[in-house]
Amino acid sequence: MSGVKSNSAGKLFGVGVGPGDPELMTLKAARALGEADVIAHFAKAGHASHSRAIAARHLRAGITELPLHYPVTTELPKCSNEYRDAIRSFYDGAAAAITTHLEAGRNVAVICAGDPLFYGSYMHLHARLAPRFATEIVAGVTGMSGCWSAAGMPIAQGDDIFTVLPATLPESELARRLADADAAVVMKVGRHLSKLRRALRCSGRLDRAIYVERGTTADAVTIPLAAKPDDEAPYFAVVLVPGWEGRP
Amino acid sequence: MSGVKSNSAGKLFGVGVGPGDPELMTLKAARALGEADVIAHFAKAGHASHSRAIAARHLRAGITELPLHYPVTTELPKCSNEYRDAIRSFYDGAAAAITTHLEAGRNVAVICAGDPLFYGSYMHLHARLAPRFATEIVAGVTGMSGCWSAAGMPIAQGDDIFTVLPATLPESELARRLADADAAVVMKVGRHLSKLRRALRCSGRLDRAIYVERGTTADAVTIPLAAKPDDEAPYFAVVLVPGWEGRP
Numbered sequence: 001m002s003g004v005k006s007n008s009a010g011k012l013f014g015v016g017v018g019p020g021d022p023e024l025m026t027l028k029a030a031r032a033l034g035e036a037d038v039i040a041h042f043a044k045a046g047h048a049s050h051s052r053a054i055a056a057r058h059l060r061a062g063i064t065e066l067p068l069h070y071p072v073t074t075e076l077p078k079c080s081n082e083y084r085d086a087i088r089s090f091y092d093g094a095a096a097a098i099t100t101h102l103e104a105g106r107n108v109a110v111i112c113a114g115d116p117l118f119y120g121s122y123m124h125l126h127a128r129l130a131p132r133f134a135t136e137i138v139a140g141v142t143g144m145s146g147c148w149s150a151a152g153m154p155i156a157q158g159d160d161i162f163t164v165l166p167a168t169l170p171e172s173e174l175a176r177r178l179a180d181a182d183a184a185v186v187m188k189v190g191r192h193l194s195k196l197r198r199a200l201r202c203s204g205r206l207d208r209a210i211y212v213e214r215g216t217t218a219d220a221v222t223i224p225l226a227a228k229p230d231d232e233a234p235y236f237a238v239v240l241v242p243g244w245e246g247r248p
Numbered sequence: 249m250s251g252v253k254s255n256s257a258g259k260l261f262g263v264g265v266g267p268g269d270p271e272l273m274t275l276k277a278a279r280a281l282g283e284a285d286v287i288a289h290f291a292k293a294g295h296a297s298h299s300r301a302i303a304a305r306h307l308r309a310g311i312t313e314l315p316l317h318y319p320v321t322t323e324l325p326k327c328s329n330e331y332r333d334a335i336r337s338f339y340d341g342a343a344a345a346i347t348t349h350l351e352a353g354r355n356v357a358v359i360c361a362g363d364p365l366f367y368g369s370y371m372h373l374h375a376r377l378a379p380r381f382a383t384e385i386v387a388g389v390t391g392m393s394g395c396w397s398a399a400g401m402p403i404a405q406g407d408d409i410f411t412v413l414p415a416t417l418p419e420s421e422l423a424r425r426l427a428d429a430d431a432a433v434v435m436k437v438g439r440h441l442s443k444l445r446r447a448l449r450c451s452g453r454l455d456r457a458i459y460v461e462r463g464t465t466a467d468a469v470t471i472p473l474a475a476k477p478d479d480e481a482p483y484f485a486v487v488l489v490p491g492w493e494g495r496p
Contacts, residue, residue, distance in 0.1 A: 016389075016397075018274065024387055027278065028271035115393045123402035123492070130400060139272055139397035139464075141264075141387045145363045149264075149387035152378060154371035156412070159436075161425070164410040177409070180428075188407075216387075244371065 005134050010037065010102040012133050013109040014116035014126060016140015017054045020216035024146060025054065029138045033058040036109035038101045040066040040094075042121045051113040066101070066108070068094045095128040102133050115140040119187075144185045147215035147238055151222045156183040160243035167192035167239075174199035183243030190235040197225065200241070210240045253382050258285065258350040260381050261357040262364035262374060264388015265302045268464035272394060273303065277386045281306040284357035286349045288314040288342075290369045299361040314349070314356070316342045343376040350381050363388040367435075392433045395463035395486055399470045404431040408491035415440035415487075422447035431491030438483040445473065448489070458488045 015032045018024035033039065033055055043049035049067065052059075059065075071090045076083040101108050116122040116137050126135060144164070148155045156162040160182040165174060167189045178184055178199060186196060189211075200206040211228050213221040215238065225239060263280045266272035281287065281303055291297035297315065300307075307313075319338045324331040349356050364370040364385050374383060392412070396403045404410040408430040413422060415437045426432055426447060434444060437459075448454040459476050461469040463486065473487060 016393075019387065021276070023276035023279070024274050026266065026272050026274055026389060028269070030275065031271070115389070115397070117396050117400075117402045118393065119404055119406070119408070123405055126400070126402060135400055137397035137400055139267065139389045139393040141274060141363070141389055142393065145264075145366065145387040145390065148365050149363070149385035152365075152374070152383055152385055154365045154374060156367055157371055158367070159414040159416055160367070160412075161414070161417075162412040163429070164404070166407040166409070168407055169409075177428075180425075181411070 005132065008105055009133055010104070010106040010108060012098065012102060012125075012129050012135045013107065013138060014112055014120075014122045014135065015055075015109045015138045016112050016115045017051055018141040019114055019143045019146025020054060021146070022054050022057060024141045024216065025058070026138065026140065029055075029140065030058045032109050032136075032138050033111070034060060035107070036063070037106035038064045038066055038108045039111060040068055040098060040108055041111040042068045042070065045069045045072055049111070051111040054113060055111050064101075064106075066097060068097075091124040091128065095125050098125065098129060099132075102129070112140065114143045118142055143215065144187075144238060144240075147185075147212045148240055148242075150216050150220055151210055151212060151240065153210060153240060153242055154244055155185075155240060155242050157244040162243065167196050171195045171199050171202075175202040178205050178241065179203035181241075181243075182245070184241040186239040186241070188235060189233045189237040189239055191233075193233045193237075194231040196239060197231065200225065200239075205241050208241055210242070211237065212240060213237045253380065256353055257381055258352070258354040258356060260346065260350060260373075260377050260383045261355065261386060262360055262368075262370045262383070263303075263357045263386045264360050264363045265299055266389040267362055267391045267394025268302060269394070270302050270305060272389045272464065273306070274386065274388065277303075277388065278306045280357055280386050281359070282308060283355070284311070285354035286312045286314055286356045287359060288316055288346060288356055289359040290316045290318065293317045293320055297359070299359040302361060303359050312349075312354075314345060316345075339372040339376065343373050346373065346377065347380075350377070360388065362391045366390055391463065392435075392486060392488075395433075395460045396488055396490075398464050398468055399458055399460060399488065401458060401488060401490055402492055403433075403488060403490050405492040410491065415444050419443045419447050423450040426453050426489065427451035429489075429491075430493070432489040434487040434489070436483060437481045437485040437487055439481075441481045441485075442479040444487060445479065448473065448487075453489050456489055458490070459485065460488060461485045
């Protein structure tokens with residue numbers, strides 16, 4: 001799709017490894033990780049990579065690893081040019097490091113929690129590298145599928161309208177959009193839970209909302225939001241609002 | 249969560265087998281199918297089951313199979329009581345057939361294309377059986393993830409608002425909702441493509457829209473909708489509208 005690509009260069013794989021349970025990786029992901037020459041993974045500076053931990057058992061001994069450490073940007077406002085420049089520069093550098101391997105003929109697999117092209121960091125590498133190199137995406141189970149499956153909660157059916165919302169939206173926008181959808185997943189709940197609770201009440205959805213923390217780990221917390229006594233939540237907590245009213 | 253359940257009864261598994269490529273099944277799904285006593289799968293009357301075909305290589309020789317054939321309802325309007333009664337009666341019967349196995353202590357795995365709790369028929373069985381029997385959901389890669397991965401198209405990023413819409417909506421509703429989201433997947437395109445094309449144009453999204461047919465099969469069709477010369481589409485075709493404008 002993107003012009004002539006070198007036959008001698010390596011191939012870039014975006015490999016989804018699913019929501020957290022290592023068994024929720026696909027057979028194709030396990031094979032791709034076993035066959036790659038280089039494994040790249042994102043991590044916060046000073047932290048182990050979450051996606052690498054999910055994939056660990058499928059990495060060959062002695063495989064070349066390329067850790068990609070996000071820059072520390074906590075002091076920069078997300079709307080600032082400085083933040084934008086720091087992030088852009090980080091992805092440019094990561095793409096350059098991968099390019100070196102691809103140009104040397106090595107296949108590079110970027111390990112991605114969830115699905116590579118659904119709210120994933122891999123997308124920034126894909127946008128930079130897909131015009132020059134052959135790429136292949138191995139789809140993965142998303143974090144939100146992992147959450148509603150662990151909760152045993154059917155989320156959407158038939159002609160339901162389903163939407164994914166960031167909890168960072170203003171309260172009135174959250175309320176409007178929650179009322180306008182049959183089913184919803186609200187992500188990045190963190191310090192926005194009190195606002196989200198008000199928006200859910202306003203939209204008539206509070207009684208259906210389920211709060212999920214560490215969705216697909218052994219210590220998952222899954223409770224009706226109305227029964228949660230406080231508004232403390234980690235950044236990656238999600239709230240599920242199931243659709244499917246009037247089920248046959 | 250749903251009261252005391254019998255220890256001697258079998259367990260019900262909703263097993264997602266992914267979007268079509270048998271390798272996009274999870275390791276957990278492969279194990280669940282290998283361990284089940286009974287495998288149930290949905291199919292149209294007179295047709296082979298699509299989900300069973302995806303899972304075929306993981307079924308034990310001689311495994312007990314329980315095919316669940318949808319009733320033929322083509323002559324009934326979907327909003328009619330007759331249609332609703334036929335569907336309800338079908339799911340009641342399917343749940344009863346599975347109950348017989350569970351009560352005899354056999355574990356039953358229902359094979360589901362995509363993800364069991366995301367627009368899947370399994371949900372109707374789950375709603376009927378989860379109050380009485382232990383259940384476990386094995387999350388799967390959704391059909392839409394399979395489509396945007398095969399197309400190599402990043403769909404949503406950062407604080408994007410993502411929505412799933414049925415093409416059955418009225419044109420003005422489609423246009424309003426497409427304009428209101430950053431990223432969208434439109435399902436069940438079929439005979440609605442001409443209307444959908446007008447709604448995409450009206451919402452300013454036509455130039456971004458990608459048409460996908462048989463998304464994760466070897467003969468997939470993936471083209472910009474604006475370049476598709478006709479409005480012919482099968483029922484299961486989807487249109488992807490990527491978000492992620494202003495990417496860093």
